[in-house]
Amino acid sequence: MADIVYTYENKVYLNITNACPCRCKFCIRNNGDSVGEAKTLWFDKHSPSFEEIKEALDAFDFSIYGKSVIFCGYGEPTCNYDALIKTARYLKDRGFTLRLNTNGLSDLINKRATAQEISSLIDTVSVSLNAPTAEKYNELCSPAFGEESFAAILKFASECKSFGANVKMTVVDVISEEDIEACRELADSLSIPLRVRTYSA
Ligand code: SF4
Numbered sequence: 001m002a003d004i005v006y007t008y009e010n011k012v013y014l015n016i017t018n019a020c021p022c023r024c025k026f027c028i029r030n031n032g033d034s035v036g037e038a039k040t041l042w043f044d045k046h047s048p049s050f051e052e053i054k055e056a057l058d059a060f061d062f063s064i065y066g067k068s069v070i071f072c073g074y075g076e077p078t079c080n081y082d083a084l085i086k087t088a089r090y091l092k093d094r095g096f097t098l099r100l101n102t103n104g105l106s107d108l109i110n111k112r113a114t115a116q117e118i119s120s121l122i123d124t125v126s127v128s129l130n131a132p133t134a135e136k137y138n139e140l141c142s143p144a145f146g147e148e149s150f151a152a153i154l155k156f157a158s159e160c161k162s163f164g165a166n167v168k169m170t171v172v173d174v175i176s177e178e179d180i181e182a183c184r185e186l187a188d189s190l191s192i193p194l195r196v197r198t199y200s201a
Pocket of ligand 1: 020023024027028029074075141
């Protein structure tokens, strides 16, 4: 079984699924089986249940890391939505600060509005914007939902912000300077800060 809890640069991460509706050209999963201190982030068969995640959390020594957890592994966390929400609630009740790194497609993945529930539990939602237009997004990320994906990402990010989450957007520096600037303008128009991530092969 894959590592559920792992650390990277002194932060604690939760890997709760390998499922994802995208195939981003820059996806870190293309480059190896793990990141940070994890041995492998690939699950054998199924995404872990809340009970399995809880067991992994309860066995982990947080004393040197502090009470902070980031949902980010080898898949899109909102693909394991029930476990994500139950785990977030479990950690929140114990005073943890939570961040979700997401592709922003939760509403399409789960076929319903999810921003309010997510924002009620997660402190910071980091949404991968990746591209300045739907066409360029689809070219870079090949989302299973096609054309409607990009608009859904913008809507999800805006709603998370309106429901009180600290929302950020990110792009990876595999796109042109011009596109990064266009992404910054788009994020600005939503009053959401944009962070440019360095691609790591
Ligand atoms: S959304 Fe994230 S996990 Fe999914 S393919 Fe893109 S980079 Fe990889």
